[in-house]
Amino acid sequence: MLRYFKPVIFLVCLLPLGRLGWRGFYAELGANPIEAITHGTGDWTLIFLLVTLSVTPLRRLTRQYWLIGLRRMFGLFAFFYGTLHLMTYVWLDKFFDVHEMLADIAKRRFITAGMTAFTLMIPLALTSTKWSIRKMGGKRWQVLHRLIYFSAAAAVIHYIWLVKADLKKPLEYAFVLAVLILYRIVAWLVERAKTNARMASAEMEAS
């Protein structure tokens, strides 16, 4: 199933970029195209981070365990759109002025948060191969990849600190992220309760 499905999903994940390119080519990005590109790529970075984090809850709740096969691709797309987003800042906003960018990172907390979100994605992208998982060992790999929670949180904070007065959109992202994290906490608590119960009954039998 995944074999045929995955290439289709891959192309779907490229649609936002295609749409941006299309609208840019036909001068339909509005009065401030660079801002539209910055906001567009930023939005899709966040969306792909949240989609990546949705895979585990979704496959458990629907028992569609094959979904795990898509998770790495979604994560890499988050990194891909994040890179484009960063490039709009580095190229279109700062014109590769390293000095100005360093000052920005230190001084502007929304840039600090955004840079943190992106930096945390780098090791995840680098260790996304099967080879890395084997080399690192599943447990250690898993621990490292929990960085995605911090990356997503930093990305949401980046958005919240950026807006002037209307927090509606960043808070929607924050809400979805909170639900996804809450699911994991609840799942962990349930799992622990089950384990405890099993151990208790095992002790009962033993005694």
Next chain:
Amino acid sequence: MLIKTGEGIRSSEITPKSLYLSRRAFLAGAAIAGTSAATGLKLCDIVSPATTALAAGKIDGIKKSSFSTAETITPYQDVTHYNNYYEFSTDKEGPAELAKNFRTRPWKVKIDGLVDKKQELDIDTILKMAPPEERIYRHRCVEGWSIVVPWVGFSLSELIKRANPTSKAKFVEFTTLFDLAQMPGQRRDVLQWPYVEGLRMDEAMHPLALLCFGMYGQDLPNQDGAPLRIVVPWKYGFKSAKAIVRIRFTDRQPQNTWNLSAPQEYGFYSNVNPNVDHPRWSQAKERRLGEFFKRPTLLFNGYDQVASLYSGMDLRKYF
């Protein structure tokens, strides 16, 4: 007071409206040449760019002004589809659509506070107070973008003189219409409504401060603040209140809306100043709509003639 008039307009340098509209049509035409898929949407622009772009009434007898800049005017389409007008929407593309049916007649403006005679003026009485002038001003948003707009209006001082404020009046306060039925953005409390802005009396009396009711030779579009707004070109855009229904003279500094919303970020003065950053972003540069590279922001948005209003003031403290 010495009033420097700034650089004069060389009419040869202003892009004629027909030319930039036809440039748009050319771009659209190029798009259509590239593919047949885009035809449906773009065809109307090519057939008749002027009529689709400009629906408002023409204003007669507009005089030129020596305050105008010779810089390239931002296309009408951009100035009317990139609006920060939270009364309608926090989305910049929103106001153009949501303000479409906004009623600008009948319209009354209440003049009160420290004046000889409180009164309610009809908009059409106000428009006849002085001959209309075209003022091509730079307009800098606190967010870091800028445009060049050919506003139509006359100096705010013309109205203030006729309102006869008492000698106690030190400030002028402007209030925007509050109307939940017509301004859907006011149903959300992103800001405290109605929108209030203010100027110090000497700022309001400065000839650059414009009482505005038109742009591009036409009536002011609803999404740009019709029927009556002010334009204070040396201050960040939010200081230039739109859809004004009340002008109040007072001896105390008015509480302006953005200052109320975030006092550490938006001051009462809010003069354009590249050396005083917004706490969250730099104000050193700006993106002029339509330009690829950012350009440096100028102190008082390049209107040096207002500098004397602030001599001796610490502009970091009074940001």
